[in-house]
Amino acid sequence: MEIYNFSAGPARLPKEVMKIAQAEFCNFQESGSGILELSHRGKFFSPVIERAEANIRELMGISDDYAVCFVQGGASMQFAMIPMNLLNGGTADFIDTGVWSNKAAKEAKLFGTANIAASSRESKYDHIPAASEWKLTPNASYMYITSNNTVAGSEYIPLPKAPAGVPLVADMSSDIMSRVVNVNDFGLIFAGAQKNLGPSGVALVIIRKDLLERTGENVPTMLKYSTYTENGSMFNTPPTFAIYMLALVTDYFKQQGGIAAIEKVNIAKAEKLYGYLDSTDFYKTPVAKENRSRMNVVFRTPSDELDAKFVKDALPHGLTDLKGHRLVGGCRASIYNAMPMAGIDALIEYMKEFERLNG
Amino acid sequence: MEIYNFSAGPARLPKEVMKIAQAEFCNFQESGSGILELSHRGKFFSPVIERAEANIRELMGISDDYAVCFVQGGASMQFAMIPMNLLNGGTADFIDTGVWSNKAAKEAKLFGTANIAASSRESKYDHIPAASEWKLTPNASYMYITSNNTVAGSEYIPLPKAPAGVPLVADMSSDIMSRVVNVNDFGLIFAGAQKNLGPSGVALVIIRKDLLERTGENVPTMLKYSTYTENGSMFNTPPTFAIYMLALVTDYFKQQGGIAAIEKVNIAKAEKLYGYLDSTDFYKTPVAKENRSRMNVVFRTPSDELDAKFVKDALPHGLTDLKGHRLVGGCRASIYNAMPMAGIDALIEYMKEFERLNG
Numbered sequence: 001m002e003i004y005n006f007s008a009g010p011a012r013l014p015k016e017v018m019k020i021a022q023a024e025f026c027n028f029q030e031s032g033s034g035i036l037e038l039s040h041r042g043k044f045f046s047p048v049i050e051r052a053e054a055n056i057r058e059l060m061g062i063s064d065d066y067a068v069c070f071v072q073g074g075a076s077m078q079f080a081m082i083p084m085n086l087l088n089g090g091t092a093d094f095i096d097t098g099v100w101s102n103k104a105a106k107e108a109k110l111f112g113t114a115n116i117a118a119s120s121r122e123s124k125y126d127h128i129p130a131a132s133e134w135k136l137t138p139n140a141s142y143m144y145i146t147s148n149n150t151v152a153g154s155e156y157i158p159l160p161k162a163p164a165g166v167p168l169v170a171d172m173s174s175d176i177m178s179r180v181v182n183v184n185d186f187g188l189i190f191a192g193a194q195k196n197l198g199p200s201g202v203a204l205v206i207i208r209k210d211l212l213e214r215t216g217e218n219v220p221t222m223l224k225y226s227t228y229t230e231n232g233s234m235f236n237t238p239p240t241f242a243i244y245m246l247a248l249v250t251d252y253f254k255q256q257g258g259i260a261a262i263e264k265v266n267i268a269k270a271e272k273l274y275g276y277l278d279s280t281d282f283y284k285t286p287v288a289k290e291n292r293s294r295m296n297v298v299f300r301t302p303s304d305e306l307d308a309k310f311v312k313d314a315l316p317h318g319l320t321d322l323k324g325h326r327l328v329g330g331c332r333a334s335i336y337n338a339m340p341m342a343g344i345d346a347l348i349e350y351m352k353e354f355e356r357l358n359g
Numbered sequence: 360m361e362i363y364n365f366s367a368g369p370a371r372l373p374k375e376v377m378k379i380a381q382a383e384f385c386n387f388q389e390s391g392s393g394i395l396e397l398s399h400r401g402k403f404f405s406p407v408i409e410r411a412e413a414n415i416r417e418l419m420g421i422s423d424d425y426a427v428c429f430v431q432g433g434a435s436m437q438f439a440m441i442p443m444n445l446l447n448g449g450t451a452d453f454i455d456t457g458v459w460s461n462k463a464a465k466e467a468k469l470f471g472t473a474n475i476a477a478s479s480r481e482s483k484y485d486h487i488p489a490a491s492e493w494k495l496t497p498n499a500s501y502m503y504i505t506s507n508n509t510v511a512g513s514e515y516i517p518l519p520k521a522p523a524g525v526p527l528v529a530d531m532s533s534d535i536m537s538r539v540v541n542v543n544d545f546g547l548i549f550a551g552a553q554k555n556l557g558p559s560g561v562a563l564v565i566i567r568k569d570l571l572e573r574t575g576e577n578v579p580t581m582l583k584y585s586t587y588t589e590n591g592s593m594f595n596t597p598p599t600f601a602i603y604m605l606a607l608v609t610d611y612f613k614q615q616g617g618i619a620a621i622e623k624v625n626i627a628k629a630e631k632l633y634g635y636l637d638s639t640d641f642y643k644t645p646v647a648k649e650n651r652s653r654m655n656v657v658f659r660t661p662s663d664e665l666d667a668k669f670v671k672d673a674l675p676h677g678l679t680d681l682k683g684h685r686l687v688g689g690c691r692a693s694i695y696n697a698m699p700m701a702g703i704d705a706l707i708e709y710m711k712e713f714e715r716l717n718g
Contacts, residue, residue, distance in 0.1 A: 001391075002391075003390070003391025003392060005390075005391065005392045005396060005397070007396070007397065007398040007401070008398070009398070009596065010395060010396055010397060010398060010399060010596065010599055011396060012392065012396050013393070013395070013396055015385075018384065018385045018393055018396075019385065021384065022381060022384040022385050025377065025380065025381040025384060026374075026377045026378065026381050031362070031364075031679075032360075032361075032362025032364065032677065032679070033362060033364045033371065033679075034372070034377055036369060036372070036558035036559075036604070037364060037366070037369055037370060037371050037372055037377075037558075038364070038366065038369060039366040039367070039368070039369060039680055040369060040559065041685070042366070042680065072431035072432045072433070072436070072560065072598075073431045073432055073436075073581055074431070074581075074595045074596055075595070076580065076581050076594065076595035077431070077432075077581045079579075079580070079581070080579035080580065080581055080582065084579070103580075106580075107579050107580060110577055110579055192596065194596055199395035199396075199598075199599065199600050200395075200399065200596045200597065200598055200599050200600070201431065201560045201561070201597075201598030201599070201600065201601055202560070218469055220438075220439035220443070220466050220469055221435065221438075221439065221462075221465075221466060222432055222433075222435050222436045222438070222439055223439065223582075235435065236433045236434070236435035237368065237369065237433055237551065237553055237559045238559065238560075239431075239558075239559055239560030239598065239601070240369055240558065240559050240560070241558050241559070241560065241600060241601070242560055242598070242600070242601075245395070318391065320390075320391070320392075321398055321401065326400070
């Protein structure tokens with residue numbers, strides 16, 4: 001039976017990629033060693049990290065005005081690195097759309113002022129506040145958004161812009177490369193890899209080069225973006241295996257026709273699943289229709305007990321990890337790039353059967 | 360032909376471990392997913408990280424007075440985290456025995472005073488300064504050493520102690536679990552995994568619990584040790600695949616009879632290789648005899664040209680990565696736990712032949 005793993009991350013990776021990585025795991029390109037046993041400065045790994053960066057640049061259409069780098073510590077480390085490098089006692093505007101933007105604002109307060117310019121916290125993050133309601137700071141050091149909210153199940157569609165002259169900083173951990181993005185609208189984009197791009201253990205950071213000059217002298221070496229941009233992300237040993245997987249996954253994205261083609265499939269997957277949710281009263285999604293995430297579909301059955309039963313009874317159907325985030329409960333289907341339409345179909349079939357048996 | 364990879368890190372891992380990881384790469388314990396596709400909070404990964412910690416505690420004899428955690432960013436991130444958490448404007452004493460202790464002292468200066476209590480820099484780090492020469496600060500916040508110097512090829516044998524009441528902090532990146540250590544002599548031990556323990560992308564940190572109280576409120580969440588110790592290293596998504604490999608490698612160490620048994624083999628490997636080096640005038644090692652590293656054997660042929668030829672001509676013999684660190688040149692054979700005696704024998708055979716042809 002095909003298993004469909006709906007984990008919010010670490011998450012399913014393309015089967016084709018997993019098979020390549022398995023086949024060459026112990027002997028990469030006839031080196032006699034696995035890629036994770038090889039020096040990061042040797043002739044085998046250098047082309048891998050270069051290919052990962054080149055693939056990302058090509059897929060996202062990134063110009064030479066931006067540096068692309070690979071950093072450890074996940075998105076949560078970026079919550080600190082961003083204000084350490086870009087804030088310097090200034091004010092940053094945060095659009096608070098969920099637990100992750102909230103955590104990012106908390107870290108920024110250590111290095112300056114974090115102004116919550118808008119928040120949907122009072123309505124349990126069931127929508128993204130309209131841009132007309134944002135109370136922005138004139139000449140803020142940057143404006144910060146979480147483009148997709150993994151826990152709440154909401155997403156900016158389309159993405160917003162920051163006021164002229166204010167760098168827009170975006171946590172795209174859970175929708176990076178799931179849709180076409182105009183990188184030129186952003187000052188900094190970052191994403192933990194473990195949802196759409198690869199395994200956990202590496203975060204992608206795309207930074208407009210002029211922003212590198214903001215970093216003060218008193219920032220530790222490993223927390224300065226310039227340390228990564230000036231050393232090809234190899235000031236010290238990078239997480240080589242995670243970067244290798246990222247290279248393979250982005251190879252695969254190119255074979256799929258690039259991000260525009262992938263976005264089309266993602267829209268079709270989300271429309272089918274939300275279409276089914278809207279067709280029945282048994283399941284409900286709390287998220288405002290115009291802000292529904294294409295990546296994390298959050299829903300509930302009529303009761304907490306049935307939510308738990310839904311998650312458990314799904315296992316014999318080969319459908320795993322459908323539990324909502326521990327902070328909010330309910331159910332959640334994470335349907336990143338690597339989830340095929342067949343997984344959506346299998347989920348909807350099961351949802352229909354579950355409603356028939358428990359409705 | 361068997362390939363022996365003498366890389367200083369990322370480095371060779373036990374063949375048995377690599378085979379297990381390859382076999383279950385796409386389907387971990389009949390989950391239908393690879394371990395790197397599974398949620399870090401799910402039923403499959405939780406026992407893996409628990410086993411990794413339990414193995415480390417058992418192998419190193421770590422008491423409940425110490426916390427064991429897994430941190431991203433490599434040893435270089437520890438160079439900053441240690442003073443951020445433990446220094447608070449105080450003075451730390453550094454024994455400068457190579458490039459890595461030097462880099463660690465540089466980061467500490469951002470958070471207090473880094474006193475170079477002793478240094479062998481002037482003689483190109485060819486020895487470890489004798490304890491009798493150390494100019495220690497009374498009641499220092501901590502004393503810092505690099506137990507094995509990967510670039511210079513020196514190692515503290517035996518390990519030193521700090522004055523009573525002063526926590527000893529040790530970078531054991533390149534000799535962790537290669538020899539028996541009394542953890543109770545240390546305040547904090549850390550090690551990037553990519554030499555003896557697993558792939559790059561995770562650092563092991565062992566910290567005496569009373570030291571956790573030193574951290575100030577203004578340290579970012581991901582840079583506080585307490586964030587890791589209070590959340591089982593899962594405040595955010597940890598590098599799951601690297602931790603999984605660490606669990607497999609430490610399983611293997613237990614099967615080998617533990618660290619005392621592994622140390623015996625490492626001593627025999629080092630004695631054989633240095634014994635050969637001492638038996639010929641063609642090769643020379645610059646390191647003082649009593650400080651020779653059992654992990655990184657640094658040597659030179661009579662000229663830079665022959666050094667380069669030595670490294671290159673080794674490849675058809677299946678002996679790779681014998682080039683010295685880019686900062687010092689020459690040749691280097693890194694012979695961590697996973698390098699079998701057969702690798703030493705093959706290297707010595709080649710060294711004899713190279714001398715015969717070029718001597």
